[in-house]
Amino acid sequence: MGVYISEKIWDFDLQAALAEISEQRREQALKFKHEQGQRLCVLAYQLLKEGLRQEYGITDNPIFDYNEHGKPSIVGHPKIYFNLSHCKEAAICVISDKPVGVDVECIREFKDSLVNYTMNDEEKAEMSRSDNPEATFIRFWTMKEATAKLVGTGITHDVKSLINSTKYKYTTVERQRYIYTVCEYL
Template identity: 55%
Template sequence: MRGYIDIHINDFDLNTALGQISEQRRQQALRFQYEHGQRTCVLAYLLLKRALKEEFGMEENPLFEYGEHGKPSIVGHPEIFFNLSHCREAVACVVSRRPVGIDVESVGRYRESVARYTMNDEEMALITNAPQPEVMFTRLWTMKEARLKLTGEGINDNMKQVLTEADRKSYTTVECLEQGYIYTVCE
């Protein structure tokens, strides 16, 4: 299992790339109103194709089916687990033979009201005592979201307890502060 990251969101020909992906993904990409959303949707799929080729030898365009809370899986390949994520600065993908989740987020302005709504007291202490609260908040947020994507639950009303319930999960967090993003893989 390894994470794949691509920061070259504007460095490819979108029309050419739309011809290299499945019709299902093309339709998903074209539903985005703005070009940036289309680009990240297409690039995430291309990154998945690369990962599937490198890790599993798959050459064909994968088709998705979706679980109860929207977690995608690859039609005809129940042995392969994957997850995609994107933000303004980067697109992320992870593939594995076990359930896995990934989240990439832009490091932005820290808002205490959002943190208080989503973080428990211990996490709030980590954030408020950090030299860069926005970095610590983003780090914890990516951990929470990667775990929820692994389980297929998605964002819910129990965000404060996500990490306390997950002590046996493995997290790998990478801070790319020069590029303005952080990502976490949870397995």
């Protein structure tokens, strides 16, 4: 499995990068209203291209097919699994020979209503004991989102029960301003 992450959101020529990606991804990037969203969308795709080149020798722009819940796969490469995510601080891509999910989120304040909707009692208790409840919340949230992306359904059912350490393996990394989690089947 390869994890590719970049915080260099503003360190490339957006117009040149848009010209080097697939038309499909360019259209998706240009749907973002603000330049930062466009850059993050392009950067995540560039990370995928880099990973495909390094791990598989693939140099063509990948074209995506999507399942009914929006989970992408690469046309012509059914045995290559990947997942993309971005937040305002970073973009990430994970590539594997097995299904995989990833989420990256900025550490920030949260509302109690969101905690009550998304976290179970054990998670809430851990957050209340934490020296940094914001980071603890984001750690749990990225685990839940990465799980939903691994399964390929998105968050369509009980969010409180998404984390399952007997079924999934989680790798969570905390950086100064964001946290990311990679989720795989055991």
